[in-house]
Amino acid sequence: MDHRPWNQRQQDRQARLARAAEALGPRLSGRHVATGAVTDLLHAVIEPHDRVCLEGNNQKQADFLAQALASLDPERVHHLHMVQSVLALPEHLDLFELGLASRLDFSFSGPQGARLARLVSQGRIEIGAIHTYLELFSRYFVDLTPKISLVAAQAADRHGNLYTGPNTEDTPAIVEATAFSGGIVIAQVNEVVDGALPRVDIPADWVSFVVPAPRPNFIEPLFTRDPAQISEIQVLMAMMAIKGIYARYGVQRLNHGIGFDTAAIELLLPTYGESLGLKGKICRHWALNPHPALIPAIEAGWVESIHSFGSELGMEDYIRARSDVFFTGPDGSLRSNRAFSQAAGHYACDLFIGSTLQMDLDGNSSTATLGRIAGFGGAPNMGADARGRRHASPTWLQAGEESRRGRHGAAGTPRGQKLVVQMVETFREHMQPAFVERLDAWTLAEQARMPLPPIMIYGDDVTHILTEEGIANLLLCRSDEEREQAIRGVAGYTPVGLGRDRRLVENLRDRGVIQRPADLGIDPRDATRNLLAARSMRDLVRASGGLYRPPQRFRNW
Amino acid sequence: MDHRPWNQRQQDRQARLARAAEALGPRLSGRHVATGAVTDLLHAVIEPHDRVCLEGNNQKQADFLAQALASLDPERVHHLHMVQSVLALPEHLDLFELGLASRLDFSFSGPQGARLARLVSQGRIEIGAIHTYLELFSRYFVDLTPKISLVAAQAADRHGNLYTGPNTEDTPAIVEATAFSGGIVIAQVNEVVDGALPRVDIPADWVSFVVPAPRPNFIEPLFTRDPAQISEIQVLMAMMAIKGIYARYGVQRLNHGIGFDTAAIELLLPTYGESLGLKGKICRHWALNPHPALIPAIEAGWVESIHSFGSELGMEDYIRARSDVFFTGPDGSLRSNRAFSQAAGHYACDLFIGSTLQMDLDGNSSTATLGRIAGFGGAPNMGADARGRRHASPTWLQAGEESRRGRHGAAGTPRGQKLVVQMVETFREHMQPAFVERLDAWTLAEQARMPLPPIMIYGDDVTHILTEEGIANLLLCRSDEEREQAIRGVAGYTPVGLGRDRRLVENLRDRGVIQRPADLGIDPRDATRNLLAARSMRDLVRASGGLYRPPQRFRNW
Known part of the structure; x- marks a missing residue:
């Protein structure tokens, strides 16, 4: 019988809690810590080399705790291993510049991507890996369990229950992994209420400390797209998506990425979609943040349910008034949950549609470009065929049948397949071609010594490529050469597009592998902004009956 | 502006709660319902055609609520749509025989599989689909959201907080989906406590009603395997698994299925594994129920962490005393969570190893046999390549490199791959061959009019097949023919095995695609039960220092 200690994690937690009690004295009451004592609290509980999750979400940020962490003494706190989904705030990287943290596992670093690349090249940050969200949460329960989690909530009650x-x-994924492994959970809250919370999102006994923040936590309205900025090219592409993919496969359950391309689809459902008689036949169930662009479709009765990763600023009253569509608590506000929504996006959706910056001739695509390390968030999880899925739907069966037609052996065994659509204009900003012979990801991998190039969606998971020139259905391609010509065939006037073999491309078009707008019965002259159910932010507000209240920066009135 | 009601789900919940209050009168106090009033409660809140989740887990059963539901009046309650992961109790199927329920979406029906098949063939049950667990939970948030959830917990406090x-x-996945969509959550509890719960697993305001059950809820010790029943063939196969797969790929993070085959591996780690110098090099992090067979490896210091889908009867004190290894609450007891553990099995593990009843020449395998509809539980989720995964590990990179070596185009783009091992003796019970030309699943699909044959693990997801004859590495096969001969080459004296092309099989052996025990430096004469770190239940108890207390049925002392 081994007599080594087997409860060190629990004892370590007790020791840290005792240190906090001693350091804070009367500034600690139950789980509640005085705002001004936050630095002392963090110094008392954090040790060098700790694995720390500083809640950086896609939207909500534990910004007060981020600032407090960045203010610690690097003599006392150093070599932290940060494990958090999103790097959004400058403080998230300050930690590394200041010598507090050295290692990083994350999912997305949108606004900090360029600075992150610089710090990596300077050897200031050692990157463990870049994950898709659900993958990072999964590792919280296996080999990246946080010792310290610093999270953000709207309110706490006197006991320390949290209302997010x-x-x-x-928050639930972070807190569960930490609280049940001998870790310390510290929550910043916008307010402490005396009575009952509107609802309890996190039970008090999962939380070690609650600190009132001096100002409400930062939230980024990441999913708001002004309809005024949608172009007629995007309207044309949205028409092709609806008629050539959504209608063709009868897509009922889906996820949309962020962007004007997909906002255009959302705004075309009650107009163009209606004219095709598709209401009730497509787009009924969504795994999606509350996109304001979806308001007209919701109002027109297209949408039965939406489960959300997070919320969206300004949508609070609208959600409350449309609780049949959204997942809400008894208090009327949204209950989002990124872990479950990502699981839903992976396993319960028939289609993922997103965009990219570059795609190569194998169909591999990436938003990683030189000088930036951005990560891909949820795209790899939702933009991959969910091979563990076993429930059938007509959409999934049809895609699987197209993919397996004429194949033999294991590859020919009947099986459904998820539709993964990459929707991209052939040229992006500054006339950079979206189609390339070689992804920047390869150079980036060499520069940052990554074991694999950072590919967002792999070519063998992509089923359709949609550009202003048409749709390429990769499910129907039967060789690398066909796949290459299908991609060249929708790549427009990019060098890759100009390099097409015209005879082969016409052959693919004859076989329906490539479809032009005309092949779909779409006249590009019909693709005008008049088709958009809302053409401005004001239109969205109007469509919501005044319930949607966009943040100031999206208003010109 | 549409003036249709948009909060019907919340209003419907209020109406049902009001009906319950009226029907129960003084038998309802806060959220607490008198035990004897359960039938009246269910009649008050359940309506025909409701979608109902009756918590049938892999282990824990809401058996009291199951019996109560089965006792309802089919004139008042009928056409229920049951959405639950496991059909374990007779009552789960009684509901259909009694005319209360008509449609079923589920994941696993082990003990009820034969009766389920009978009811389906009689047209008494319409099966929506058979899911892997995480897939079913995902659909709870999209298109299979429960209106009523009947769950089981250990205890409730006066407010209705639950301790599972x-x-x-x-429970957390079921309750979250129901509580935040205007549904009704009813929990049976073994006790109601006056003071504080040992911990809160589910906050009170997610729960509509709490009913004390007349006896503790049923729990099945599903993961206990008596080492006395492990054969020397299984010891030999376990040696091959450890040396030929775990050591070869340096597998650190893994899941084991249920069975004597994998129990043998667990029991060989501190003996054979130790002799190979593998401690600390393999098997450090697990997504796994608390298998008693893992006790010797834990005691010998092999295991750093285990996250669990559920618990295992008799392991309570051992888990409490080994909290550094298991995820536990401040109360010392395990916090399991099937949703997160399945996510971990999918995204944070490098290897899944399981068994099957039948495998065909494409490597497709299934435990579905004629006259039984059993479902596959977590196997499809964990036994599929996680194509959304982006973090690299040496194991995953090595498997991916072997798989892509010499390939071109999208299929040749470098990418890691999960190891998915099927471990199976060439003959199963009653001398049924495990290798067949055609899976029973095909006939079953025709009989039950399923859209696809119920395949558990698809051939193109399997990487290794391990039998007593050797290991076939399918990653290295480059054609359907090679794959077929690799499978025949380890299929022993089954007709499929006898049908091998000896020359091709020897060629595959020369290339290392097939490895015999001798090729691995394993002498089958060394494969004795003496290698097992525990050879009986009593040995397991002894290894645990008396902390493991097996259920009576596993004891002969």
């Missing part, structure tokens, strides 16, 4: 409000996001 | 004890299992 509509942006629950990552 | 070690078998949290599916």
Whole structure:
């Protein structure tokens, strides 16, 4: 019988809690810590080399705790291993510049991507890996369990129960992994209430400390797209998506990425979609943040349910008034949950549609470009065929049948397949071609010594490529050469597009592998902004009956 | 502006709660319902055609509520759509025979599989689909959201907070989906406590009603395997698994299925594994129920962490005393969570190893046999390549490199791959061959009019097949023919095995695609039961220092 200690994690937690009690004295009452004592609290509980999750979500940020962490003494706190889904705030990287943290596992670093690349190249940050969200949460329960979690909530009650409000996001996954492994959970809250919370999102006994923040936590309205900025090219592409993919496969359950391309689809459902008689036949169930662009479709009765990763600023009253569509608590506000919504996006959706910056001739695509390390968030999880899925739907069966037609052996065994659509204009900003012979990801992998190039969606998971020139259905391609010509065939006037073999491309078109707007019965002259159910932010507000209240920066009135 | 009601789900919940209050009168106090009033409660809140989740887990059962549901009047309650992961109790199927329920979406029906098949063939049950667990939970948030959930917990406090004890299992996923969509959550509890719960697993305001059950809820010790029943063939296969797969790929993070085959591996780690110098090099992190067979490896210091789908009867004190290894609450008992553990099995593990009843020449395997509809539980989720995964590990990179070596185009783009091992003796019980030309699943699909044959693990997801004859590495096969001969080459004296092309099989052996025990430096004469770190239940108890207390049925002392 081994007599080594087997409860060190619990004892370590007790020791840290005792240190906090001693350091804080009367500034600690139950689980509640005085705002001004936050630095002392963090110094008392954090040790060098700790694995720390500083809640950076897609939207909600534990910004007060981020600032407090960045203010610690690097003599006392150093070599932290940060494990958090999103790097959004400058403080998230300050930690590394200041010598507090050295290692990083994450999912997305949108606004900090360029600075992150610089710090990596300077050897200031050692990157463990870049994950898709659900993958990072999964590792919290296996080999990246946080010792310290610093999270954000809307309110706490006297006991320390937390109310996250509509942006629950990552909080339950982070807190569960930490609280049940001898870790310390510290929550910043916008307010402490005397009575009952509107609802309890996190039970008090999962929380070690609650600190009132001096100002409400930062939230980014990441999913708001002004309809005024949608172009007629995007309207044309949205028409092709609806008629050539959604209608063709009868897509009922889906996820849309962020962007004007997909906002255009959302705004075309009650107009163009209606004219095709598709209401009730497509787009009924969504795994999606509360996109304001979806308001007209919701109002027109297209949408039965939406489960959300997070919320969206300004949508609070609209969600409350449309609780049949959204997942809400008894208090009327949204209950989002990124872990479950990502699982839904992976396993319960028939289609994922997103965009990319570059795609190569194998159909591999990536938003990683030189000088930036951005990560891909949820795209790899939702933009991959869910091979563990076993429930059938007509959409999934049809895609699987197209993919397996004429194949033999294991590859020919009947099986459904998820539709994964990449929707991209042939040229992006500054006339950069979206189609390339070689992804920047390869150079990036060499520069940052990554074991694999950072590919967002792999070519063998992509089923359709949609550009202003048409749709390429990769499910029907039977060789690398066909796949290459199908991609060249929708790549327009990019060098890759100009390099097409015209005879082969016409052959693919004859076989329906490539479809032009005309092949779909779409006249590009019909693709005008008049088709958009809302053409401005004001239109969205009007469509919501005044319930949607966009943040100031989206208003010109 | 549409003036249709948009909060019907919330209003419907209020109406049902009001009906319950009226029907129960003084038998309802706060959220607490008198035990004897359960039938009246269910009649008050359940309506025909409701979608109902009756918590049938892998282990914990809401058996009291199951019996109560089965006792309802089919004139008042009928056409229920049951959405639950496991059909374990007779009552789960009684509902259909009694005319209360008509449609079923589920994951696993082990003990009820034969009766289920009978009811389906009689047209008494319409099966929506058979899911892997995480897939079913995902659909709870999209298009299979329960209106009514009937769950089981260990205890409730006066407010209605729930303590699930070690078998949290599916409860959080079920309750979250129901509580935040205008549904009704009813919990049976073993006790109601006056003071504080040992911990809160589910907050009170997610729960509509709490009913004390007249006896503790049923729990099945599903993961206990008596080492006395492990054969020397299984010891030999376990040696091959450890040396030929775990050591070869340096597998650190893994899941084991249920069975004597994998129990043998667990029991060989501190003996054979130790002799190979593998401690600390393999098997450090697990997504796994608390298998008693893992006790010797834990005691010998092999295991750093285990996250569990559910718990295992008799392991309570051992888990409490080994909290560094298991995820436990401040109360010391396990916090399991099937949703997160399945996510971990999918995204954070490098290897899944399981068994099957039948495998065909494409490598497709299934435990579905004629006259039984059993479902596959977690196997499809964990036994599929996680194509959304982006973090690299040496194991995953090595498997991916072997798989892509010499390939071109999208299929040749470098990418890691999960190891999916099927471990199976060439003949199963009653001398039925495990290798067949055609899976029973095909006939079953025709009989039950399923859209696809119920295949558990698809051939193109399997990487290794391990039998007593050797290991076939399918990653290295480059054609359907090679794959077929690799499978025949380890299929022993089954007709499929006898049908091998000896020359091709020897060629595959020369190339290392097939490895015999001798090729691995394993002498089958060394494969004795003496290698097992525990050879009986009593040995397991002894290894645990008396902390493991097996259920009576596993004891002969």
